[in-house]
Structure formats: C-alpha cells, structure tokens
Amino acid sequence: MYAGLKHLRSLFVLIVLAFSSFSNANTNANDEDNITIIKCGTLIDGVSDAAKLNKYILIKDNIITAIKDEIDIPESATLIDLSSCTVLPGLIDAHTHICLNPEDEKPAILYKSIPFRTLEGAYFARKTLEAGFTTLRDMDSEGAGFADVAIRDAIDQGLMIGPRLQVSTLAISITGGHMNIKGLAPGIDVPQEAAIADTPEEKLKQVRYQIKHGANWIKIYTTGTTRHINPKTFEPLTQMSLEEVKMIVEEAKRWDVPVAAHAYGGDGAANAILGGVRSIEHGFFLSDNQLQEMAKRGTYWIPTIKVYIPESEARRNEPLRKKILSSHQHALQKAMDLGVKIAFGTDAGAYTHAANADEFEVMVGYGMSPMQAIKSATIVAAELMRLEDRIGSIEPGKYADIIAVKSNPLKDISALKDVSFVMKNGIAYKNNY
Template identity: 40%
Template sequence: MLKHFLISFSLVFFSCATSFAQRTILHCGNLIDGKTDDIRSQVSVIIEGNKIVAIESGFTRGGSNDKVINLKQQTVMPGLMDMHVHIEHQNSPARQVESYTLNPADVAYNAQVYAERTLMAGFTTVRDLGGSGVNVALKKAINAGKVKGPRIYTAEKTIATTGGHGDPTNGGKIALLGDPGPKEGVINSEADARKAIRQRYKNGADVIKITATGGVLSVAKDGQGPQFKMDELKGIVETAEEYGFVTAAHAHGDEGMYRAVLAGINSIEHGTFMSQRTMDLMIEKGTYYVPTISAGKFVVEKAQIPGYFPAVVVPKALEVGPKIQGTFGEAYKRGVKIAFGTDAGVFPHGENGKEFMYMVEAGMAPMEAIKSATMTASQLLRIDDQYGSIEIGKVADIIAVEGNPLTDISNMTKVKFVMKGGVVYKD
C-alpha cells in the first residue's frame, strides 16, 4: 500500500514539476535555420534547458512561468562557428617580444578577454588552431561556467617541422633555440609525427593542426615552401584518424597543400596559392577550405606601418595577403566546400563577422556565407548532430542580428542577442 502511494505521489510530483518547468520563447522577426535556404518570418523558437523543443509559426504566447524574448525586429539564426582562431593572443608590434616575456598566467588572463569578445560577436563555437597549451585550460574553464566564451575545440599546440612555420623557437637567439621535438610540436620523421599526435591527445587537444607550408607571421624567410614529406603527413593523418581527430593544414604554397590533401587532411587553411589541380583534388576527397580573408587584409594593412612587423615578415605579408580573397572566389566557383574561418588573433578578436562581408564581395551568396559558419562548419567538426542549425532536439546555440543580413551582409557584424546552450549571454 505504502509502495503504491509513493509511486503515485512521485508521478504527480513529476507531472507538476514538468508543467511548471520554465521555457524560453524567442519571438523571431526572421529565422534562418542554418540548414536550408529559406528565411521564415514571425516564428517562435521554444527552448527547455539547453535544447530546442519546438519551432512554431507565429508568436507563441508564453505561460506565467515562461520567459519570452522579443526579437521581432531581428534576424535569428544558429550560433556562428569560426573554424580558425588563435584565442590565446592578439597581434601587435610587441607580439614577438611577448612570446618570451609573458607567463602562462598572463596568456590565460588575456585569453579569457578574447574569448568573451568572440562570444559577444555571436560566435558560440570556435576551432582554436594552435597556442601554448593555455587554450586547453581555457576550454575547460568555459565548459565549467567559470569564464564566458565560445565552445572551444582546440588543437593545443601546432605541429611543425624544425625551423618551419610553427616552430616555437624561431627568431630567438641561439642560446634559446634548443631542439624542440614532438612534445613541443616539432617533428622530423614519421615516428615523430605519430608521437606528436599522441602527445596532443595526452595534452587534451580536440583537433590537430599542422603547418604544411611556410607562413607569413613566423620569423622565418620562407612563406610558401612545403615543410612536410609524404611519410610524415601519412604518420600525422593515420594517427589522427585512429584517435578520432579532425585535421587542419595551414598552407599558402600549392605544393605543400596538395601533399596535405593527398595524404587525407580534412581542411586547408588560407590556401593562398591554391591551383586548380589542388581544388579538383579537394573536391574529389571532400576536403574543406577555410579561407581566412580577414587575416590577409589585416597583414597587408599593418605591413605598411614601419616597425609593426619584424622586417622578415613584411615582404611575405605584402605578397600573400592580397591574394587570399581572389583564391577564395575561384575555389568557391569551382565547387570546393567552404567552411567559415577568420584567423582571429592575427586581427582583433570580436571582429570575426567582417569575414562575411569579404566572402560576399568575392561572389558568395549571403545565405551560403551564413551556412558556411553554421551547418557546414558543424559538419567539418563532426558535431552536426547537436549543433549548426535551429532544429528540434539540437542544442540551443542561437543569435540574432540587426535587420536582414541577406539584403545587407554587414548586419552580421551587428549581433544583438547571444544564447549558448540555452543560456542568454547578450540580450
């Protein structure tokens, strides 16, 4: 008898608790779901906990316990995703010196500021492609609710070759150069490559980033040459796949990126001097292209300011920077899959939304640009079952921008509302 009473009481209590559970109802003037090409008007998105539970036409009336948010003058869409950021730092003329003077605690305090700026700009998820390792701790702090910021999928430390783009000791005096190895993210053989991947796994990385060619901002002369042999790339890709990592390859020169695509890398970053041969191979293999036009424009601007960059960087910036937007336009027209990425950290964090404007300038339709930062980006990260679109059952990462970005893409820089995981961070 007592047992039956307790069961009945529990069912009644659960029913009452459920009926009084608070819902959040978003009244959306326009809705872009991130998945289709449709834009719907006057839609309500209903959230319970951290999940979307209903999407209804018209403006649903809330109950006495519901929270209703008026976004009737805005365009609502999924939280944006930037597939190429460096959340630990931000460029300045002091950047090289800071690599020797800042302690990990200094880097961490700076990084949490950059993380919050990124979230407030509407980016609820980012892929951090290389830092000192503080990025792993920042990811954990954000996930635990200690710090405001986007959901971070981090590469921890970039994997490079000795003296290549990403070698952490480039530009130092001989006494400080040492001989960094796989633990520090520097490899020179297939065995080193496999060890470096396993070390990233041990250190808490979520994704893998390699520097397949020279780069612009490294204190080294070569900005384009290939920096990995095929056996090294094989070791990287095979081991990364075994550990479930998505892989990314920084690449400016064509030969290095072609090798990386041939080896099975998942995305090419920058892609400045990408040939049609490489584009076709990317289409064949399903490789994503993350263009980072914003970074190209920034380095060209700053390279013209005496002393902003070390002297060895200036000619590389002036050669590489102006070409990225044109390459993006060619790759897009050819049919290469495009995932949104900016290289924020090269330029100020929080200005990520300008990339949409540059993509549209180069010929991409506004809706496709938005989808590149929502559903396409989630597919690259292999998290599209939970993120990347506004659908019933998905996590409530939702933003709203001023006006209609399909008629004025600059509205993507005017974010008025940010919700991540059902929690409102900007309203």
C-alpha cells in the same frame, strides 16, 4: 507469516505507486518550467535557402524543441521578443587563436607567462561570445602550452563564460620552419611556439602527446609562413612530405582526432590534401586542380581572407601582398564553382578578437552570397567540427545557440558586426535588443 509478507508486498506496491504518482505530478508540473520562447521577426535557420518570417522558437532547458508559426505561451514561460530582429544560429569561427593578442609588439612566448596568457585568452573568449560567436575552433595556442585546453574545460565546467571550444594545443612544425623561433645565437635556449618534430618518430610522439593532453584537433604546418614564400616563384616552403602527412593522419585517426593543415599552396598543400587531412587553413595559393581534389575528397577549406588584407606580414612586400589577394579571390570563386566545403574562419589573434564578423564582408565582396557566407559560419562549420547534430542550425533537438541582429544580413551582411542578442546553450549572455 505469509499474511505478513503479503501485507508487506501490498504496502511496497502502494509506496511505489505513490512515488510514481508524485514523480509524474512533478514531471507534469515541470513541463512548463524552464521554457523559453523566442518570437522571431525574421529567422535564418542555418539550413534553409531562404529566411522565414514570424516564427516562434520553443526551448526547453538548453534544447530547441520546436519551431512554430503560432504557439500558446504558458504563464511560466520566459518570452523573448525579437520580432524586430533577424534571428540566426550562434555563429562559429573555425580558425582562431584566443591565446594571442594582436596588439602585442613583442613575442608573447618570451614576454608573457602562460598563466597570464590563459587569463588573457579567457577574456578574449568572452568578448568573442558577446560578438555572437558561440563556438570556436582554436587552431594552435602559439606557445601558450595547454592554456587553450584549460580555457575550454573551465568554460565547459561553468567556471567562466565563453564560447564552446575545440582546440588543437600545439601545432606540429619542423626545425627552422613556421613557429620555430630563429634569429638568435645558437647557444640560446628559447621556448617554441609549436611542437618541433623532424623525424617520423618525433612526429608520431607529438601527435600522441597533444592528444594525451586534450587536443580535439591535430594541426600541422605543411607549408611555412609568408616569410618562407619564394619572392620570385611565389612557391611556399614545403614542410612535410606526403608520407609524413599520411602517417600523422592515420595515427590521429586511431584516436578519432581529425587533422587540420596550415597550407598556403604548392607541394605542401598537395601533400596535405592527398594525405587525408580534414581541413586546409588559409590556402590562398591553392590551384584549380587542388581545389578539385578537395571537392572530390570532401576536404574543408577555411580561407581566413581578411587577415591578409590590412594586417598581413606580406604588406612589407607589396608584390607578394597583391599576389596573395588576387589568388585568394580566384581560389574562393573557383572553390564555390567546384563545390568545395568552405567554413568560416578569421585567424583572430593575428586579427582583432571580437571583430570576427569583419570576415563576412570580404567573403561576400569576393563573390559569396550573404546566405552562403552565413551557412559557412553555421551548419558548414558545425559539420567540419563534427557537431552538426548539436549546433549550426536552429532545429528541434539542437542546443539553443541563438543570436539576433537588428537588421537583415541578407540585405547587408555588415549587420552581423552588431549583434544585439546572444544565447548559448539556452542561457542569454547579451540582451540589447
């Protein structure tokens, strides 16, 4: 009996060793499988202050494993020759609305179904990926319910092609405020483009409700829109008190969800900053003191400049439009002087989808260096989204989110408007180099 057990034990050991050897052989055999090598002419890695020349990026599956000057290319590896191009990290737009169509002449919430807007948003998401933006932070579905969550999840599950998404579902506003449809007879019951919440209890419930249904961010409107700006003093309408903002931030923090505030300036912006939000959206009337407080606290700013130039609602009010543009430029220059963290965002949806890179020209025109503008759309935006360990730069250990353009954007930032190669998570979706 003991001899039989000893024999079985020996046989078991041999089987384990055999499977181990087979497994090791497979591992060794697969070491060169799923290898992609990108040959770069010029490399802007998203973190360095200068471009690098003639580098090789080694990718295993979907992860960057090395950046080298020289490399032995395995026969089984896929070589992508971008030696005539400038290679960059996949771009990040930190303020979009993929469920909005900027060409709509009527409110989508009244004339389009949520299923249609979901499909439309999926189309815009793919077009934006093809334009070189591999990650988006979508800031309010604008009445499309949880369509942004559905699009995000479908992309993550491989059901459709699009950028990596973080979403904020329905933003929180107040009765009569931004995104609360008005102008109709009191008896008409219409859907709303935001989650309307007036009391502290209602606001807390909405924070929990949005998070329950998949929000990565809570977005709040602490000021109104351009229609709510006082035409004489240029003071934006304040929509939330400091205490309300603090309450929302604290509740969202319990769920590990950050808060973004639509805030043009004035008391609404001050309440958002002092209340502890992670980011200020738009902020064209931010004061020097408010920017200084943002720098002190590490609050991010997403300026979204371009949308207010040709397509602003304020274009109907030329004095207001001029005030917005001049204030925006001053605020951007002051923010750079103070060291405020500036992340790239376009308000696409109010602005043309897939034309996101237009924002770069304005940022550079307002005083940013091309490298600063590129970093705002790569590593800084990744840090805003708390994804800097995975995206935002071309470094070992990060996802292979990589794009290429045919000329050097450090010499002409408009080069980013014509992206010829797009890879997201190790898969090439555009290859026109």
